[in-house]
Amino acid sequence: MTTRIFISRDSGALCVGAEEVATALAKAAGLRGLAVDIVRTGSRGLYWLEPLVEVATSDGRIGYGPVAVGDVESLLDAPLLEGGEHPLRLGLVEDLPWLKRQTRLTFARCGIVDPRSLPDYRAHGGYQGLEKALAMAPEAIVEEVVNSGLRGRGGAGFPTGIKWRTVAKTVNPQKYIVxxxxxxxxxxxxxxxxxEGDPFVLIEGMTIAGIATGASYGYVYIRSEYPHAIEAMEIAIKAVREGGMLGPNVAGSGHAYDMEVRAGAGAYVCGEETSLLESLEGRRGEVRAKPPLPAHIGLFGKPTVINNVLSLATVPFIMSEGAAIYRDYGMGRSRGTMPIQLAGNIKHGGLFETAFGITLGELVDDIGGGTRNGRPVRAVQVGGPLGAYFPRSLFDTPFDYEAFTAADGLIGHGGVVVFDDTVDMAKQARFAMEFCAIESCGKCTPCRIGSARGVEVIDRIMADTDRAANITVLEDLCNTMKFGSLCALGGFTPYPVMSALTHFPEDFGATPKRLQAAE
Amino acid sequence: MRRYEAWSVPRAAEIIAREKHRPGAALPILHAIQETFGCVPEAAVPMVAEALNLSRAEMHGTVTFYHDFRKSPPGRRVLKLCRAESCQAAGGDALAARAEEKLGVEMGETTADARVTLEAVYCLGLCHSSPAAMLDGHVFGMLDERKLDALVKEAQA
Known part of the structure; x- marks a missing residue:
């Protein structure tokens, strides 16, 4: 009998040696005459346990990790194929507390299925959402997404269904899903x-979006820093097209929808939706002024739904299980679940999908296990390079769009980067300005010039040149950038800068007054 | 490790002809040119501009906007070190300085023997396993001094 073994091909697993482990295991098993089928999955998101080797047993999948090439022989002796005892044995993967505490709706299949197998996707509930959608009127699909309370997971938090409704109401023979x-x-x-781990769910979500809004073509704009994701999406799209679920007659429904991957070229600002559209059209990724909204005049001047990966990948669940089930998770106006990403100097780095409402402290100290090097946590940056730095005193902040706004921060795309007590917050503030200067598209002055001046002003503060006056200048500059920039790059760079200054004034060599400016 | 083709006008014309029918073809064309020649040579810019019915100035603006597009081919190996916040939090600054010292170049430069180009990258999406790096498309995480030294050595080999 052939035993199935699961090893991730997610780049987060590859970066710690999963490919070498898979190769060594296949070779060693072959030499022993053992019948094994090594399935390359995505990652479960428990990255400190990667490379994670899972073996299918009658009780479920037993995990071992982190596995090095040198562990392969002793694992086979355990014996691995029977889920035998070994120092790296973790037990049933589904029962690991880190997984058990999560609510995996968007990531339900990630790490479990073979991301290159359409039959495997279907066997795990894939395409049930589209099937439900095809039995409904397009307007009803849109309303279902509106009712789910799903908000844009890219960072802005705009209700996804409202975007769809706006596009659905436009009359145009050509519309796009981006x-x-x-x-x-x-x-x-x-x-x-x-x-990389469940590409079909994104394709299914985009197909549903196309049918709901009357768009017949879609683009996935993937950054060039993600070659593995680009490859995985291209393989999946081809498989789906061959399976009849993309093309002129999706699943025999009479609806036409097809899509392709486009690679970015190393510009951070292209994550801003209008800049992304410019880039897709083949121009410099300069931000467009809004209005007009992309929903009215978007890609190639046509009505366009532009949503983040996670928003679109959540749609199949909403369609198959119903808006009410999704909406029942969460708090306040933040409905459903958020895939939170724990990173930086952290013991348990990885993906933790949970209902909105969990506190920052629980995430960092309890789930993340504090720092990797054991030093005290001093600051965490939430929401990427444009997100605020939080001190421990704000660790009771619940993960919720509005609660983070009230704390002068943002949840953004859900990234949490942990810093220990050796961090120099003035240096981090300087980096925020420097990054903005490097990545500014140059269209608006507050961002293009403000960020360059910001670096200089922080340098003067750090060098103790007329420090008090320069802190005032920095506050003024942040205000100008915040209210005068065209998009979130210039507009949000003040978040990391001002939060560093407000919560960690000692790193700037001063104790400035607490700012009211962020209002 | 990659070997690039020498610049050739007919070859560039062939690539442009293959890609130009696509809506918004500029980036796909530029990527294909760089994949073939290792960079987007100055001579390619007016060719792409003409094919897309754009001015040279517009095309120049597009090429230079994106960090990915090079003016000249890189070294035989390209080592990218992540310099973004998550990797900074996990000791990435010291590793970047170490790599610069070992290779004798600064970020963005190529060694004198043309073997290694060292580049800063702002996030590889491996922040759960910071510090992270990429050597010619292969990813590496949880870097420490020992692993970085091995990586630099591999790049120089």
Whole structure:
């Protein structure tokens, strides 16, 4: 009898040696004459346990990790194929507390299925959402998404269903679905995980979006830093097209919908939706002024739905299980679940999908296990390079769009980067300005010039040159950028800068007054 | 490790002809040119501009906007070190300085023997296993001094 073994091909597993482990295991098993079928899955998101080797037993999948090439022989002696005892044995993977505490709706299949197998996707509930959608009127699909309370997971938090409704109401023979997979925020990797681990769910979500809004073509704009995700999506799209679920007659429904992957070219600002559209059209990724909204005049001047990977990948669940089930999770106006990504100097780095409402402290100390090097946590940056730095005193903040806004921060794309007590917050503030200067598209002055001046002002503060006056200048500059920039790059760079200054004034050599400016 | 083709006008014309029918073809064309020649040579810019019915200035603006597109081919190996916040939090600054010292170049430069190009990258999406790096498309995480040294050595080999 052939035993199935599961090893991730997610780049987060590859970066710690999963490919070498898979190769060594296949070779060693072959030499022993053992019949094994090594299935290459996505990652479960428990990255400190990668490379994670799972073996199918009658009780379920037993995990071992982190496995090195040198462990392969002793694992086979255990014996691995019977789920035998070994120092790296973790037990049933589904029962690991880190997984058990999660509510995996968007990531239900990630790490479990073979991301290159359409039959495997279907066997795990795939395409049930589309099947339900095809039995409904397009307007009803849109209303279902509206009713789910799903908000844009890219960062802005705009209700997904409302975007769809706006596009659905336009009359135009050509409309587009664009998936924003330009996941550039440091501390985030959820989009990458979905594309590498469950690409079919994104294709299904985009297909449903196309049918609901009357769009017959879609683009997934993936950053060039993600070659593995680009490859995984291209393989999946081909498989789906061959399976008749993309093309002129999706699943025999009479609806036409097809899509392709486009690679970015290393510009952070292209994660901003209008800049992304410019880039897709083949131009410099300069931000467009809004209005007009992309929903009215978007890609190639046509009505366009532009959503983040996670928003679109959540749609199949909403369609198959119903809006009410999704909406029942969460708190306040933040409905459903959020795939939170724990990163930086953290013991248990990975993806934790849970209902909104969990506190920052629970995430960092309890689930994340504190820092990897054991030093005290001093600051965490939430929401990428444009997100605020939080001190421990704000660790009771619940993960919720509005609660983070009230704390002068943002949840963004759900990345949490942990820093220990050796961090220099003035240096981090300087980096935020420097990054904005490097990545600014140059269209608006507050961002283009403000960020360059910001670096200089922080340098003067750090050098103790007229410090008090320069802190005032920095506050003024942040206000100008916040209210005068065209998009979130210039507009949100003040978040990391001001939060560093407000919560960690000692690193700037001063104790400035607490700012009211962020209002 | 990659071997690139020498610049050739007919070859560039062939690539442009293959890609130009696509809506918004500029980036796919530029990527294909760079994949073939290792960079987007100055001579390619007016060719792409003409094919897409754009001015040279517009095309120049597009090429230079994106960090990915090079003016000249890189070294035989390209080592990208992540310099974004998550990797900074996990000791990435010290590793970047170490790599610069070992290779004798700064970020964005190529060694004198043209073997290695060292580049900063702002996030590889491996933040759960920071610090992270990429050597010619292969990813590496949980870097420490020992692993970085091995990586630099591999790049130089």
């Amino acid at each position: 998936c924003n997979a330009d996941e550039g925020d440091s501390g985030t990797f959820a989009d990458r995980m979905i594309m």
